[in-house]
Amino acid sequence: MEHFTIPLPEILHRRAREQGDRLAFRFLADGTPEGAVDWTYGDLARNAAVVAAELAGPRAEGNPRPEGTRVLLAVDPGLHYVASLFGILAAGATAVPSFPPAGRRAAERFLAIVADSAPDTVIASAWQAAEAAELARRLPADRRPRRWIFVDDAFFADAAAGPGELPALSTDPALLQYTSGSTGDPKGIVLTHDNLISNCEVLQRNMGPDPARIGLSWLPPYHDMGLMGTIMLAVHGGWPLVMMSPVHFVQRPVRWLRAVSEYGVTISVAPNFAFDMCVDGVSDDELDGLDLGSLRQLYCGAEPVLKATLDRFRDRFARHGYRESALIPCYGMAEATLFVSGKPDGTMMRTLRLDKAALERGTVQDAPAGAGAVANVVSCGAVAHGHEALIVDARTRRPLPDGTVGEIWVRGPNVAAGYFGRPVPTAETFSASPAGADGGGAPADGGPVADADYLRTGDTGFLRDGELYVTGRLKDVIVIAGRNLYPQDIETSALAAHGELRRAAAFPVRPSGGAESLVVVAELRRAGRRDAAELAAIREAVIAAVTAGHAVRPSGVHLGPPGTVPTTTSGKVRRGAARIAYERGTLKRLAPARSGPDDRAAPAAADEPVGTVSR
Structure with a gap:
């Protein structure tokens, strides 16, 4: 595997030194431009340095050095979250993103992640201070965090007088990214700095150059798509990112579209359900003056991409400047850091009209004209550069030819190191070998992939004409x-x-x-x-x-x-x-x-x- 030597904290350090006055993040605190707060790269680096220094703490207090320790990050979406994230990474600690414990279900998930990861420290928003003692009481004694740090505007108020240099340690792992499924038994995915940079590199390659790029995200920063697919990617690429809370999007989906129009956003990302919410939850009156013409890249992933949904979105918003060519269906998962495949920039989305009965038998056949039983399957594009996708019979583990449905296996530098503290699931998921094969197959875009085990994604799909089509989850079929x-x-x-x-x-x-x-x-x-x-x-x-x-x-x-x-x-x-x-x-x-x-x-x-x- 190629080794990436410049981790994200060092990239931020360089941007602060060379482009310190350039806008890095704009947070819409109430979901509208009236509540916008801007941070430059210099602001972000100074505030991250405050967090890093706080993690190190006075040596006289007997604090352990932060390098190699785990720090759970449960800050509300916004600039404080971004500063805390980069402060953890810059200190050489492992960041453990978590949903803030607001509400019963969120609190249960928070406690499950704490119990599994056993962090030394928790960084949370200041409003959570009153809840900390009760949350700690619900944990086993040997799983209670040693320290809680609560951040708000006052915490960062002295940032200008804080450390002048952002440390840039890079011990591995960089991140424990917990899966978003079960509340009671979450699994932490071990991501290295190399994984994070590899993901940024392949996404940047898929996006192509754009010196005027402006991003927008309302996605939760605790999940892979919102964290690795927007926040880290923006710092790596050096373009500004407009952020808003997912709560503000859900309350009024038009806020997302309005922000695109207001700031001339060129790139954004959302799951399939968000497109439906925009069609169903935005009135005609709210669209007065809306202009989506600046949007040239709109990634859609994180869940099955449905043609019917995309068609509805196009039909509703084409009159407001939306171009279907901007849409980029993609496929990824936290076990692969994020990105596995996506429609290349400058190409049109492909959709296949398949014979439904044949697809149910695991065979891909084009539906004849006028056929009634048709499945419309959306292409998730080309596999990431330097990576390989293999379609395998899940029962026999034998590779299948193009045009046959099977389990999707992936290998390449995006693939994570495994599950934290779970050797058996790690071996089952991250060390798969095809039956009767020596790991053969060629990676996308040329160039050999070093011999490595495959990641079993648990998803079903097929390859056709060099593109990946995802049909569902193996366990859900x-x-x-x-x-x-x-x-x-x-x-x-x-x-x-x-x-x-x-x-x-x-x-x-x-x-x-x-x-x-x-x-x-x-x-x-x-x-x-x-x-x-x-x-x-x-x-x-x-x-x-x-x-x-x-x-x-x-x-x-x-x-x-x-x-x-x-x-x-x-x-x-x-x-x-x-x-x-x-x-x-x-x-x-x-x-x-x-x-x-x-x-x-x-x-x-x-x-x-x-x-x-x-x-």
Whole structure:
């Protein structure tokens, strides 16, 4: 593997020395330009140096040197977060990003990460000081952080008089990036400085040069896409990044679009669901004067990229300057630092119209003109330079030819070192070898990849004409009557069946003594009481749409209020959690309308029973 010798703290140090007065970050504190706060590279370096110095602490207090220690970072999105991150890295410590413990679920995840990573220090926003003692009390004694540091404007007030030099130590690992799935058992992915720089290099290559680049991100900085895909990338590339809190985007999605227009943003990034939110959650009145013409690169990833969603976004915003050529579908994961593949700059997005029945058998066949059963699969572009993607039969581990669906395996310098403190899962996931092969295959864009084990992504897909197409998660594939059904396709059909639905999860169940069958859980856009007839009509519409589109009739449809479908902290549907809650009968249910003695019929209309389910 090529060794990258200039870590991110050193890059920031150089930018502060040579371009100290240039804008680095602009944070929209309330989601609008009126609340904007600007930091130059000099400002960021000085504030990061304050954090690094605080981590080192007076030697007389017996503080250990920060190099090699773990520091959990639970600061709110914004400039204080960025300064704390670079301060940790500059001190030579390992940063452990975490969602701030605001609310029950977030607190549970925070505690799970602390218990797993055992950090020496926690850096948090000042408002969390009142909660620290109670959070520490809920941890085992040997897992309680030795020290808490609380940051706010006052903490950084003396930054100008603080350390003049930003230290630039670079001990590994640089980062423990926790996966966004399970709350109770999160896994920390060990990322080195080489991983972080490699990810920046391949993304920069995919983006191409642009001396006038201006970025924008509302993504949570605790997740790989928001952290490695925006904050670190902007410092590495030397272009300004406009930031806002994800809360402000969710409250009013138009704020994202307005910021693009206000600041002439040229590059931004969002998951698939954000495009739907913009179409459904932005009124025509809010679009007056909107100009998206500056946007020349819009990355879409982090969850399945759906053509129907992208088409809706194009149709709604083309009149406001949005160009479909700007869209860059991409694929990545935290185990590969972030970026695995993406549409190269200057090319058009590819979509295949495939024969659905053939795809269910694992074969890629173009659908003939006029065919009814069609799957529209979006290309996630070319594999990152210097990396290789291999499609493998997950059961036999044999490499598969182009045009055949299998598990996606990846290798190259972006691939992480493994899971923190978990040798068995690390060996299973990061040390895969194809059966009957010596690791063969050629990397993308030429140039050999040194012999190395493959990362098993757990995702399914295929290669065609040098591009990667992702079809789903291996563990989520629904196998019924020998057919491979992809849950995101079923969920898309279910949501299109009725305008009242906003999120869905499809998964298989196996009644005692019966064959595997399909269940769909969907949540309505609005809370409130519904009468039995209305719920029955929605349920029948879902059944009809799924049956017509996929030739399988759901044996159960559960309708619930907003929040019924479990999601990760980054908004991805947790289908396994939905299945468990369905089997246990713990999914949220809609309250019946108070319209008379037939109220009791509402639950039956909302949820068709499927019998006892074996585990």
